[in-house]
Amino acid sequence: MKKSIFLINALFISYFLPAQHNKLSGVIIDSTTKQPVFGATILLNPGGKSVSADEMGKFILNNISATIIHLTISAIGYEQRYFTIVANSPEQIIKMKRQQTKLSDVLVTSYSGNPYKVLAETDIGMRGVANSQEVLRMVPGLFIGQHQGGGKAEQIFLRGFDADHGSDISIHMDGIPVNLVSHAHSKGYADSHFIIPETIERATFNKGPYDVEKGDQATAGWLDFNTVNKLSNNTIKLEAGQFSTFRALAMIDLLNSGIRPCKASWYAATEYSYSNSYFENHQHFKRFNFFTKFNYKISERQLISISASSFWSGWFASGQIPERAIDSGLVNYYGALDPNEGGVTSRTNFNIQLKSSLKNGGLVKNQLYYSFYKFDLHSNFTFYLDDPVNGDEIRQREKRNLVGYNGSYLHDGRIGNLKSTILYGVNIRLDITNNTELSHTHDRYVFLNLQKLGAITELGSSMYMNETIKLSGRWTIKGGMRFDHFHYRYNNKFNNDPTLKGSGIYRASNYIISPKININYQASTNTQLYLSFGKGFHTNDARVVVSGNGKQTLPAAYGSDVGVLYKPLKNLLIQTAVWYSYLQKEYVYAGDGGTVDFSGSTRRLGADLSIRFQPVKSMFFDLDLNYANGRSLNEVKGNNYIPLAPVWSSTAGISYINKTGWNASLRYRYLSNRPANEYYSFTCEGYFVNDLVIKYKAQRYEYGMVIDNLFNIKWKETQFATVTRLKNEQAAVDGISFTPGTKFAAKFSFSYYFGFKNLMKADK
Template identity: 30%
Template sequence: MVPSRLSSSIKAASIKPLVKCLLFALGSAQADDQILQRVLVDGSRANQLGVADAASAGSVSQQELAARTVYRPGEILEAAPGLIVSQHSGEGKANQFYLRGFNLDHGTDLRTTVDDMPVNQRSHAHGQGWTDLNFLIPELAVRLDYKKGPYSAEEGDFASAGTASVVYANRLLQGVASASAGQHGYGRALVAGSLDAGNGSLLYAVEALHNDGPYTHPDDYQKLNALLRYSQGYANNGFNVSLMAYRAGWNATDQIPLRAVQDGQMGRNDAVDPTDGGRSHRYSLSGAWRRTSDDSASKVNAYIIANRLDLYSNFTYFMDDPVHGDQFAQPDKRVTSGVDASHSWHQHTENGNSATTIGIQLQNDNIFNGLLATQAREPLAVTRQDHIVESSVGLYVENNTRWNRALRTVAGARIDSYRFDVRSSLAANSGKASDHLVSPSLSVIYGPWQTAELYANIGNGFHSNDARGATIRIDPRTGAAADQVAPLVRSRGMELGARGNWLPGLQTSLSVYRLDFDSELTFAGDAGTTEAGRPSRRHGVEISNYYKPLKWLSVDLDLAYARARSRDAAPEGDYIPGAIEGTGQLALTVDDGGPYSGSLKLRYFGPRPLIEDNSVRSKPSLTLNGRLGWKLRKDLKLELEAFNLTNRRDSAIDYYYPSQLKGEAAPVNDIHFHPIESRSLRATLVKNF
């Protein structure tokens, strides 16, 4: 038998060449033995010293993702420190995201990709950057990479607050079949596995799910989800072709007015309009090709995605139409296609090494969407209907140089050009627009020590605005003149940070940042959309800790604070409604490799100003989730999950705006909230084959 220490050395030596190739394929110029020793940490999270370009960037492994307790698929993104994923409606609707002082609505300023396919949808009927992750199958995710701030030339639209990239497996080492059941009508079945096929591998996965939630009018969320992928070679030298299909329908208990709960008209889980809800589907065909050698790396990925959403909402009830109610429909049907390609050259210098990458990103969206007045999902009137063609090209270059053992830099720039063509049912709002931006960035990393690095980052980014806002002239609701918005809105960020592992088993990162936007997107409750507003500035600090004091115990502690304000003076005040101020997460994971494992996660979602003068604020929420695992035998496992263990009656989200209930004589300004789900239990039986 090989001694454990020698066994670990053999394992490390055997994967060093692969890690070197992967580091270079990912754009890291410093794949030397010193960095490999930092990365290869047996039994713990991979160390980011010498790899990450900012203190706020990182990567979460498959093992860590699998240990997390998530109520819905999108919550897998909460593995990125400081990121909060919430929901204010039915389960099939895109999540609400919060990060770095932003209420990101349904994804604006958080660029999200799955296998390099963009998830954010531009010029969406409900909100700019709509990010629906309900098609995600967590068991297939092998890694989550995250960045924060506009410091990477590779990232473009929506990446100012941060990016989240989910990477799927090409092959499963073991097949998995699981069946889950839980309270509130929850049921899920999954089958996934890999087969040898010719010179490659065929990965398949099929998922079916149902969930009612704790609501008086059940969500009746039903989804079918499938993936089929053929691959050859390896992650850094090979290719894959994938088909994905997702389809869902649901009812929605949208946010409800606090006054109606306080005076006993409604319960916390009641709905004002039980006919709210929606249907959606997503079908995609994508392919990726990678080639890596000692001195170069190339990658190309292409995709075509067909998305459709029929969404019915009612946020103001009977304020605009006392007879039929204020329900509205926001249909959105689109085909998104694109190609991303890049090539890197690796050169050795006298004291270090350097990699230069050039890339191009092409995307086209062919969109049909609109806004209709409805009652019980039946159309009453058309407010507007639009056909939008939105095209963009992004070119970037980035150089990553290690000047010596202590200093490295990452310098880059990108140029983005957009073209909008809007054909509206109201001729005055039809038209064409175009815009372009140049976005430079620079990161300096200093680390003469074995256990620490310092980071300085600065860069420009942007988000695109809705194409309809760039061509609008008349408000289709009122007929009044409307102001056009800039097609592309610039952001400017800077950050100082540090990362270290001074104590054995402890990894800590600290970042202090500032982020300015030329125009702030805000939520308009009466229309369920976002609109461009005032310029803004955010300051914040984040600290992230991962501690593995024992082989069987790991502890995560992440804390974040942000101050968000509008930069121009206005009588209503300079607070930004919905801007998150503080978040925290404490997670404990126990796993000694034996039959039992477990985890607990405590999440703090801090208060937010709900109005510009800060006179109305949301309350914080605190949730505790847990998970127990029991290996019945080598290939069979039972998992028990518990959500909101303390059964707190907090809000998942809060808004402040006017609404009018049936029987009220006039609109009332009030807090509108969506409750967090009450305590619930789920059991899952997992069979590997």
């Protein structure tokens, strides 16, 4: 303990030591929008010393021995700049001009601490985001499935995890958590449909529990979306396709700030979608989104961002169909057994972020956010298993208030001659639900009986610290610690709840400490090796925790990665990793039926491979291949499979971008067979699906066509081993129930850009 205290004091005191030799500071901005270019790499020549621009676009190079400084400034999607400046000059403002994303501009550097940073920036620059589902597919190896209509959160698969609707992946949008804890339907429910895809500027992600900034749900990985601060043009977009599919989008600069430099920017984006989808039972899916964001530069060192959004969606669903119902001819492959499934949901968000750049080079971030959320879902998974007369339809609903605060301090300093970056952070989150309900219904609107009813209050607070030290130009060590504490309160309003001892208020609390360490080695200018260890966790439903009776209600997840990021050619990037994860308990609330599942300890091991190749400027290839082997550690061999856990998965695509305006992309998604239950007596069938995108873009307009399932194969998007009983059946049957994937579906779009006369004339 004394040694630890001594080390901490030494690190703290080192920040007050005088800097040595010369230094240079600057700000990297977009030449058109004048917004900061976050993550730009500044490389010192000669010597190879590098830093990254922070969220304000600022950077500092300390301890420089040369008087005349030569810099190479690189950012994906921007023209590379070569800059010469005299040391100790006043802070420089360096403008970067946008261009088509090129792999040749990618620099392999270890200091970012995130081995997936390059992939994230390259993919969103080359592939973009075509729709709300593509928002999640930006993560290599992440698969999604929909089994209750387009309005429900997707089922997520990543690194051998069936993460259900988000239980093992943490998702944020502009710092607002997408995951909802102690949700009426599932743990960590992450409905990202309130995000308008065209507003996304960048997506950042990592796999595994290796980042101290990420806590609850970040076991398989995490994904952050950041929206644009300022529009480069106004947009009107119309889409129409098969199955009565329509979408209208508008993005408007409310200050006309794109045509002149100014301290403020403000825009609004809105979309409306409608589709009957490919099911025989028309979904009548409707979704409305509105988003607005205001940015104001208070001073050269302070920026405030205020945003608000509102989302509403309603739909009917085909649901999950037992295979025997189709084999017997009872229902068509795209039919429905209960046409009353579906739901209504909405979410309204308010978000305030203040970023302050200090004179010592530090960055302080403060954020307050609030969400109001409503959810009402009707499902029927077992049909007539429990009630042979009325059926087993259930209703899950809740109203939720979510309020939170995020604060952090980032500072670049030195420990002797070593560069050190230290990060301190605090997260506070309060979820309050009103009458979270699980009830038995018939024909959607007929109430039969209550199964659960109560109000949930869940308060989570955390502190974290991380330090990144760059050793001898090649080694970078990033280590930290995170502390999370949770308090749960459940006001049970249903006296006959079988998991609790009558109505009344129940309380519980728990906490966890999570250490993390990441080691990077810059073997050469084109090769980075990394090794990561970390401890993470996912919380469990408050109703489970308060009825835990001493059981382990906050189990830990441990992970490790060994990988390499390699660029053998200027237009070829390869990333590969082998990984291992261990969970003390896969202990989750099964919201569909209101029961608790205990699956004991599990382990997973696997390998990931990502390749990006750009043989010529107009052609881009991407390939992701993933393998995972998951087993339960508390069962005998043969009975120890993890249900629904993905084994082999792969995505790949060829993208073509022509300077005349034509661009196209042909992609595939492959998911192999996987176990449907712990005995592997039932199989979830794999699939191989192709999608096609063709577009033509001019200065003021764009035409496009998107085709899902190009070769019109029959495939099963989600599958479950479920005990069901159909109407008039005498006995229950255990088997596969599934939701079919989309048929061949073509959609056409037209976009019109207007408003900024000098749209294509960036400042030099």
